[in-house]
Amino acid sequence: MKDFKLDNEPKITSGFTIPEGYFDTFQEKVLLRLPKEEPKVISIFNRKKNWYFATAAILMIMLSIPLFNNYSTQKEEVDTQILENYIAYQSTISQDEIVDLLEQEDIDKMKMELNVDDREIEEALKSNSNLEEYIIN
Amino acid sequence: MQDEKEFIQELLNPKTQNAAFQKLLLNYQRPLYSHIRNIVLNHDDADDVLQNTFIKVFQYLKDFKGESKLFSWMYRIATNEAITFINQKAKKNGTTSEALQTKLVDNLKADVYFDGSEIQIKLQKAIASLPQKQQLVFKMKYYEEIKYEHMSEILGTSVGALKASYHHAVKKIEEFVKGN
Numbered sequence: 001m002k003d004f005k006l007d008n009e010p011k012i013t014s015g016f017t018i019p020e021g022y023f024d025t026f027q028e029k030v031l032l033r034l035p036k037e038e039p040k041v042i043s044i045f046n047r048k049k050n051w052y053f054a055t056a057a058i059l060m061i062m063l064s065i066p067l068f069n070n071y072s073t074q075k076e077e078v079d080t081q082i083l084e085n086y087i088a089y090q091s092t093i094s095q096d097e098i099v100d101l102l103e104q105e106d107i108d109k110m111k112m113e114l115n116v117d118d119r120e121i122e123e124a125l126k127s128n129s130n131l132e133e134y135i136i137n
Numbered sequence: 138m139q140d141e142k143e144f145i146q147e148l149l150n151p152k153t154q155n156a157a158f159q160k161l162l163l164n165y166q167r168p169l170y171s172h173i174r175n176i177v178l179n180h181d182d183a184d185d186v187l188q189n190t191f192i193k194v195f196q197y198l199k200d201f202k203g204e205s206k207l208f209s210w211m212y213r214i215a216t217n218e219a220i221t222f223i224n225q226k227a228k229k230n231g232t233t234s235e236a237l238q239t240k241l242v243d244n245l246k247a248d249v250y251f252d253g254s255e256i257q258i259k260l261q262k263a264i265a266s267l268p269q270k271q272q273l274v275f276k277m278k279y280y281e282e283i284k285y286e287h288m289s290e291i292l293g294t295s296v297g298a299l300k301a302s303y304h305h306a307v308k309k310i311e312e313f314v315k316g317n
Contacts, residue, residue: 004314006279006307012260014280015245015253016174022184023170027162030191034158 141207148198162191165208168281169215175276176219178241178261180250186222190215209290216273216291238265238272263313267306274299275306 099107147157169190174183193214201210227237242261245251253261264272273292277283278299285296292299 004311006311009256012257014171014175015251015257015261016171016178016180017250017252018170019180019250023166026166026184026187027159030162030188031155031159033188033192034195035192 142203145198145201145203145207158195161194165211166191169211172212172277172281173215173219175280176216176273177222178238178245179248182222182226186215186218190218193218205290209287212287212291213293220269220273234269235265241265259314259317260310262317263310264306266313267309271302271306271309274302275310278303 144157144160147153148161150157166187170183170187173186173190174180177183177186190211194211197214201207205213223237224234227234230237232240239262242258242265245253245258245261264275267275274288277288277291278285283291285299288294288299289296294302
């Protein structure tokens with residue numbers, strides 16, 4: 001072939017052909033292959049919900065602490081009262097027996113409490129005019 | 138086509154995405170098919186590469202910054218996919234991509250989906266003898282009639298370099314045809 005000039009020639013096409021109806025189904029083919037969005041799984045272990053539950057639980061515990069304390073101390077008080085009443089009115093334990101149970105230290109403490117000045121006794125005797133009557137009777 | 142930014146927004150919005158993507162397919166499937174077919178030469182390979190191209194477009198659409206036009210961005214993906222495909226095919230067959238190209242052109246005569254005359258086959262053979270970049274520039278300019286400005290956006294090469302590349306390609310092709 002002599003003097004072949006591409007621009008002088010009539011346009012040479014590529015010569016490629018396409019199967020009939022190729023583009024009619026092409027879209028569908030691609031759309032089917034597109035990555036699908038993952039379906040959302042609603043989990044019972046949802047993090048956000050867990051936070052709600054945890055907060056609620058902690059709140060409940062915190063609120064119940066004073067209630068619990070109150071209840072438990074009340075119970076103790078009742079117990080001591082019952083005990084005191086029992087000792088005071090029901091028991092047959094004599095004072096001497098109680099004194100025996102006390103330690104020397106406890107007795108000393110009591111003595112300290114009763115340690116009244118002689119002067120004060122005198123004053124009290126002076127001021128109380130009915131005292132003689134009490135003594136006589 | 139409508140305002141491109143608006144169209145890209147439609148493509149990204151899950152509510153309008155499906156309809157917009159179908160529109161994108163309708164508008165670009167034919168030109169992109171031609172572009173890919175010119176590189177990979179047989180229909181089945183072009184079909185594979187075209188599908189992969191649209192799937193990549195869909196996947197990377199959220200990263201599309203709008204720095205270039207949507208069409209040139211898609212052409213760039215298609216070009217990369219087609220050239221990667223050819224190089225991988227050559228590797229699998231244990232040859233170079235140039236040797237594979239020559240072999241593919243030889244196979245064209247037997248291809249059901251090639252309806253070419255003697256001169257058409259001769260031109261394909263001449264193109265196959267060119268370096269890969271020149272082949273690409275020649276095919277885009279001669280067969281697809283893409284403007285240099287657009288080609289520059291797609292290939293990231295200056296217009297001047299593209300013109301020079303095309304000029305060299307034409308010279309070599311003319312010599313090849315004369316010599317055969």
